[in-house]
Amino acid sequence: MLNISGAKGMEVDWRSIEEKWKNKWLNEGVFEADPQPGKPKIFVTFPFPYVNGRLHVGHGFSATRLDVYARFKRMQGYNVLFPFAWHWTGEPIVGAAERISKGDEKLIKTLKTIDKVPDEEIKKFTDPVYMASYYMRENKKTAIDMGFSVDWRREFHTTSYHPAFSRFVTWQFNRLKKLGYIVKGTHPVVWCPHCQSPTGDHDRLEGEGVSPELYVLVKFKCGEDYLPAATFRPETIFGATNVWVNPEVDYIEALVDGEKWIISKPAMLKLKEQLKKVEVLREVKGKELLGLSCKVPLTNREIPILPASFVDPESGTGIVFSVPAHAPYDWLALRDL
Structure with a gap:
């Protein structure tokens, strides 16, 4: 309970006001954007947060700027679509699950002390899909608590476990290939001999910023x-x-x-x-x-x-x-x- 003295000694319960409007927006679908012919429209998006940990202040800072813009455009009469998505793909989640299965004390301590993950949940983190699902649920609560004006009907995540998104990516690549923007070939990548796969910059436990060297x-x-x-x-x-x-x-x-x-x-x-x-x-x-x-x-x-x-x-x-x-x-x- 957060009570702050207002004018003339009145106490304002800001937390209850926040809860009231957050729930009202969510329950009444205030930010749900349906097609409205003839009305100007605008689409906004936020870089999909990765789900191997909790949202941090950087997410809050960047998403709040976008949310301010979305609300401003609604006030100008635009039909604003603000969806939200979660980044599941890549190797950090799989790598973290593998480290947990091997009893990595440093990672487990981080999950307990920083992310406040209960012991019974950490035991299930050996399954990368469960780990991603857990953080997606928890982070969605945080995004809702932040009051972001999102159309949550449009929520998705980026793996084959979300068939609609997976089919969209397939369509997109095939379309770009047909138009001549994508060709199949080879190019240097940072390669993991253990996983036998390329590793993106943020997918590595160490070596971020390293790029292939041409000899x-x-x-x-x-x-x-x-x-x-x-x-x-x-x-x-x-x-x-x-x-x-x-x-x-x-x-x-x-x-x-x-x-x-x-x-x-x-x-x-x-x-x-x-x-x-x-x-x-x-x-x-x-x-x-x-x-x-x-x-x-x-x-x-x-x-x-x-x-x-x-x-x-x-x-x-x-x-x-x-x-x-x-x-x-x-x-x-x-x-x-």
Whole structure:
């Protein structure tokens, strides 16, 4: 009960006034928008809140601005449609359900202390559909308490569990494809090797803001094999003095789209995830490559393969070409040999 003293000592029960009008709007369908021929109309929408947690102050701030606009346009005589939806798709909900099933103490503590989720409900959160349904119900109560002027008949969520919305998305994609705005192809994405799927920026437990990096592979011919080096600066190839390998690393010889490559094991896995056909032939110790020479592309110059402990098998292909004129570290490594 919130009592604030008004004029002349009168107490105003703001909470009861709020409850009265909130229920009246809801029960009488004040904000339900039906077609009215001849009346100007306007549609407003709010970015669908994700249902892996409760609504926060940011939702309240953004939705209130939209609600003010919707109410203003009604006062101007417009027939305003303000629907509301919930974002179910993506991996955070499935990931959270999996973490709960594994007893993730940090996440469970957050659900209890911040979201105030009862223990009996948390036990059911191992089912991602139940988790999404729970937060959708709770967040709808919050949106109604905020007094947003929504037509709740138009509520939906974004998965195949809502057949109407799912059919709309299918129609939309087919329509855009027919008009030539959508084509099927490939493009770089941030890929989760565990889930075997692309992961959007907000779908990750960590690494938000990370985007795919584009490397150029420069292939150095070494006998029957190629040593491909990943680089951001392919134009520096004319200054290459040697190729670096890590003598302590176990490399592999593999057929990559029909060519014999020597690369690190992590690079082999990355190439497989990029639609390359990779067949491992044998293991090659890094120290086995020392003293051999390889040919620089375009110029056909022969340069030596030298040892470098700084070469990381997790980075690029585990093979690095040295250009001391452009890279101080290469110059220092040559000096320290």
